[in-house]
Amino acid sequence: xxxxxxxxxxxxxxxxxxxxxxxxxxxxxxxxxxxxxxxxxxxxxxxxxxxxxxxxxxxxxxxxxxxxxxxxxxxxxxxxxxxxxxxxxxxxxxxxxxxxxxxxxxxxxxxxxxxxxxxxxxxxxxxxxxxxxxxxxxxxxxxxxxxxxxxxxxxxxxxxxxxxxxxxxxxxxxxxxxxxxxxxxxxxxxxxxxxxxxxxxxxxxxxxxxxxxxxxxxxxxxxxxxxxxxxxxxxxxxxxxxxxxxxxxxxxx
Amino acid sequence: xxxxxxxxxxxxxxxxxxxxxxxxxxxxxxxxxxxxxxxxxxxxxxxxxxxxxxxxxxxxxxxxxxxxxxxxxxxxxxxxxxxxxxxxxxxxxxxxxxxxxxxxxxxxxxxxxxxxxxxxxxxxxxxxxxxxxxxxxxxxxxxxxxxxxxxxxxxxxxxxxxxxxxxxxxxxxxxxxxxxxxxxxxxxxxxxxxxxxxxxxxxxxxxxxxxxxxxxxxxxxxxxxxxxxxxxxxxxxxxxxxxxxxxxxxxxx
DNA sequence: CAGGTGCGTTGCATTCAATGCAATGCTCAT
DNA sequence: ATGAGCATTGCATTGAATGCAACGCACCTG
Numbered sequence: 253x254x255x256x257x258x259x260x261x262x263x264x265x266x267x268x269x270x271x272x273x274x275x276x277x278x279x280x281x282x283x284x285x286x287x288x289x290x291x292x293x294x295x296x297x298x299x300x301x302x303x304x305x306x307x308x309x310x311x312x313x314x315x316x317x318x319x320x321x322x323x324x325x326x327x328x329x330x331x332x333x334x335x336x337x338x339x340x341x342x343x344x345x346x347x348x349x350x351x352x353x354x355x356x357x358x359x360x361x362x363x364x365x366x367x368x369x370x371x372x373x374x375x376x377x378x379x380x381x382x383x384x385x386x387x388x389x390x391x392x393x394x395x396x397x398x399x400x401x402x403x404x405x406x407x408x409x410x411x412x413x414x415x416x417x418x419x420x421x422x423x424x425x426x427x428x429x430x431x432x433x434x435x436x437x438x439x440x441x442x443x444x445x446x447x448x449x450x451x452x453x454x455x456x457x458x459x460x461x462x463x464x465x466x467x468x469x470x471x472x473x474x475x476x477x478x479x480x481x482x483x484x485x486x487x488x489x490x491x492x493x494x495x496x497x498x499x500x501x502x503x504x505x
Numbered sequence: 506x507x508x509x510x511x512x513x514x515x516x517x518x519x520x521x522x523x524x525x526x527x528x529x530x531x532x533x534x535x536x537x538x539x540x541x542x543x544x545x546x547x548x549x550x551x552x553x554x555x556x557x558x559x560x561x562x563x564x565x566x567x568x569x570x571x572x573x574x575x576x577x578x579x580x581x582x583x584x585x586x587x588x589x590x591x592x593x594x595x596x597x598x599x600x601x602x603x604x605x606x607x608x609x610x611x612x613x614x615x616x617x618x619x620x621x622x623x624x625x626x627x628x629x630x631x632x633x634x635x636x637x638x639x640x641x642x643x644x645x646x647x648x649x650x651x652x653x654x655x656x657x658x659x660x661x662x663x664x665x666x667x668x669x670x671x672x673x674x675x676x677x678x679x680x681x682x683x684x685x686x687x688x689x690x691x692x693x694x695x696x697x698x699x700x701x702x703x704x705x706x707x708x709x710x711x712x713x714x715x716x717x718x719x720x721x722x723x724x725x726x727x728x729x730x731x732x733x734x735x736x737x738x739x740x741x742x743x744x745x746x747x748x749x750x751x752x753x754x755x756x757x758x
Numbered sequence: 759c760a761g762g763t764g765c766g767t768t769g770c771a772t773t774c775a776a777t778g779c780a781a782t783g784c785t786c787a788t
Numbered sequence: 789a790t791g792a793g794c795a796t797t798g799c800a801t802t803g804a805a806t807g808c809a810a811c812g813c814a815c816c817t818g
Contacts, residue, residue, distance in 0.1 A: 254547040255775065256805065257513040261551040268574040274766060284807045289767070294507040298514040302606055307766075311575035313606040313631075316613075319572030320629035321521040322564035353555055353566040375628075376573035378566075508804065509776065527795060537778045542796070560795075 259283065260291045264311065267301060271308040319376065326351070328461050329360050332452065332491045336363045336463065339487045343480055345467040349452075350379060351460070352390035355402065357381050360461075367471050382408050382416045383440035385449035386462035392430040393451070393459035399426060412443045434485060435462075436478070444469040446477050450488035455496035463488050512536065513544045517564065520554060524561040572629065579604070581714050582613050585705065585744045589616045589716065592740045596733055598720040599624055602705075603632060604713070605643035608655065610634050613714075620724050624698055635661050635669045636693035638702035639715035645683040646704070646712035652679060665696045687738060688715075689731070697722040699730050703741035708749035716741050 259281055266272065266280055278288035292309055295301040299314025323329060329349065336347045340363040349361040357379045373379075381387045391399060403419040403426075416422045429435040437447040449464035465484055467477055512534055519525065519533055531541035545562055548554040552567025576582060582602065589600045593616040602614040609631045618624070626632075634640045644652060656672040656679075669675045682688040690700040702717035718737055720730055 253543045253550070254509055254513070256507055256509040257544060257547040258550070260507070260510040260513070261547070261553065264551075264571055268571055268578070270578060275764090285766080286768080286808085287806060290506045290805080291510060294510040294514070297506070297511070298517075299607060299609070300514065310578070311571065313604075313609045313611055315568070316572040316575055316629045317609065317611060317631050318517055318521055318564065319569040320627060322569055324627070325521070325523060325563070351566075354552065356552070356566045356570065358566055358570060374573060374577070376569045378570050528793090538795080539779085539797080540777060543776080 256291075259287075260295060263288075263291060263295060264300065264315075267309055267311050271304060271306075271310045273308045277309065323360055323376070326360060328452065328491075328495060331494050332461065332463065333361055335487050335491050336361060339363075339463075339465070339483065340366070342483060343465060345465045345471070345477075345480075346373075348373065348386060348464045348466065350384075350386040350390065350462050350464075352387075352394075355381075355405070357384065357387040357390055365467070365471075367467075373466075380409075380411060380441045382406055382422055383411060383437055384464075385435040385437040385447040386464045388426060388429045388435040388437075389449055389451045389462040390459055392426040392435075399423065411441050412439055414438065414440045416440065434481060436474075437464075438474050439469075442468075446474045448477055448481050448484055450481075450485040451492075452488050452495065453492045460495065461491075463491070509544070512540075513548060516541075516544060516548060517553065517568070520562055520564050524557060524559075524563045526561045530562065576613055576629070579613055581705065581744075581748060584747050585714065585716065586614055588740050588744050589614060592616075592716075592718070592736065593619070595736060596718060598718045598724070598730075598733075599626075601626065601639060601717045601719065603637075603639040603643065603715050603717075605640070605647075608634075608658070610637065610640040610643055618720070618724075620720075624695070624719055624721060633662075633664060633694045635659055635675055636664060636690055637717075638688040638690040638700040639717045641679060641682045641688040641690075642702055642704045642715040643712055645679040645688075652676065664694050665692055667691065667693045669693065687734060689727075690717075691727050692722075695721075699727045701730055701734050701737055703734075703738040704745075705741050705748065706745045713748065714744075716744070 262281060263277055266277065274285055274289055274292070277292065278285040281288055292301060296303060299312045301309045302312040304310055328351065332349050336349060340347045344366045346365040347363040348359050350357050350359050359373060359375050359377055359379060362373060362375050379387055391402065394402065400423065403422050408416055408418055410417065416425060433451065435449045439446060445466060445468050447464045447466040449462050451459040452461040452463060454460045463484065465477070465480055515534060516530055519530065527538055527542055527545065530545065531538040534541055545554060549556060552565045555563045555565040557563055581604070585602050589602060593600045597619045599618040600616040601612050603610050603612050611631045612626060612628050615626065615628050632640055644655065647655065653676065656675050661669060661671055663670065669678060686704065688702045692699060698719060698721050700717045700719040702715050704712040705714040705716060707713045716737070718730070718733055
């Protein structure tokens with residue numbers, strides 16, 4: 253809607269790929285260098301970009317700090333955290349909490365496995381939306397129309413042979429997840445990693461977040477991991493109860 | 506420099522305080538509501554803000570994801586991480602890595618204490634710049650003029666009775682830290698928490714990051730914590746060596 | 759050391775996009 | 789029903805964003 257702001261914001265994802273100099277930024281934006289310079293300067297004043305000693309621009313510290321504040325304001329995270337820790341103490345595996353927001357599912361909390369073999373993931377990172385167990389739960393709860401539209405819009409990268417291949421398969425999987433009230437990812441993202449996940453619901457029954465337990469094959473088999481399902485669901489339900497109980501219902505994401 | 510972008514970016518810290526509706530945003534920016542609406546819409550298209558079901562605006566998911574990418578691009582973090590983990594395994598306490606960037610010092614990595622009593626901190630959070638041990642190291646390395654100017658510009662909140670009270674005291678402390686090559690924070694931020702920190706240097710000898718070990722009084726006394734200093738310094742030196750060795754020297758922050 | 763190339767930066771006239779206004783539409787509470 | 793309070797829209801005006809061309813600067817090169 254606002255051309256200038258639009259251009260300025262387009263610089264950020266561009267810099268996320270790596271540092272760039274003025275010329276590169278101007279080229280990628282399709283504007284004159286002087287225009288790009290002014291935009292970068294404004295971003296700089298706000299700490300959103302940083303100028304390295306080699307004159308190139310990077311994403312800045314304020315951006316990181318802002319994102320931090322954004323996450324700390326999520327009530328669901330506050331409420332869920334102790335439950336995640338307790339679950340981790342009980343099973344020892346990596347525990348994740350994720351939310352959905354406009355085409356993205358991202359981890360907002362994580363408790364690390366106590367086993368030496370850990371899976372790679374980071375708070376704030378968007379998850380593999382077509383295969384992750386938490387993503388399935390969050391998307392399965394969307395209104396039918398939105399779910400269909402989204403499924404069509406997504407890419408379906410074949411991380412492994414068991415990745416969800418296309419919109420039809422994905423919608424079928426979501427339907428199944430929706431009915432059973434829990435989800436799994438058995439090697440759909442990383443060949444040797446399995447997850448079980450359960451939904452956290454608000455007072456109105458809508459899914460506001462999803463949590464999962466993940467472990468590599470070398471530690472437990474998929475069957476063993478599935479025996480944790482009741483525990484995961486109980487934990488998710490406990491969070492749901494606390495969340496719907498004491499808060500005026502705000503939007504989840 | 507660019508008024509429109511400037512206004513748009515000013516919305517973000519405002520929303521970081523908590524959700525706000527259109528009227529509030531317009532008021533705080535001092536612009537007409539229609540103007541604020543257009544700015545918010547543009548921010549929305551880029552995923553920087555999210556519209557809750559109650560119509561109010563929040564910071565958005567893309568912001569968090571961007572910040573994540575920003576941190577993953579920091580080479581120093583990649584290199585340091587395994588060293589931080591090893592140090593944590595050796596001493597059991599919380600280990601932090603921090604960098605300085607234009608008036609802010611922020612944690613870019615952290616390994617949690619293995620003791621049940623943990624200190625509160627989060628990756629991406631700006632640190633208490635006038636008292637934190639890592640901040641002292643990073644600022645002590647700035648050129649004299651910049652250091653003085655910065656010291657004057659800062660606030661000196663008295664978190665505890667041992668917090669740094671004013672610019673003069675701060676500059677004196679920085680001078681000391683600069684000479685001895687390491688720093689401490691003994692209850693300057695939280696009455697019962699102590700830290701020891703050491704600098705990570707680039708090939709040119711400039712301080713590019715700082716790392717610290719923190720522990721509450723109830724676990725170890727300040728004297729006991731100080732016995733870890735040689736270990737902390739060795740770790741920092743190891744990171745320095747690896748950092749200056751294998752990378753073309755980029756800007757630290 | 760002269761000359762040249764490749765950057766970032768600046769001042770300025772033009773133009774087009776951002777602005778505020780006023781009117782409209784919505785939702786909710788009384 | 790009625791109106792208050794909010795978001796939203798179309799439009800005329802104006803002022804800010806734009807691209808150009810000139811400049812400065814550092815770094816090579818012959």
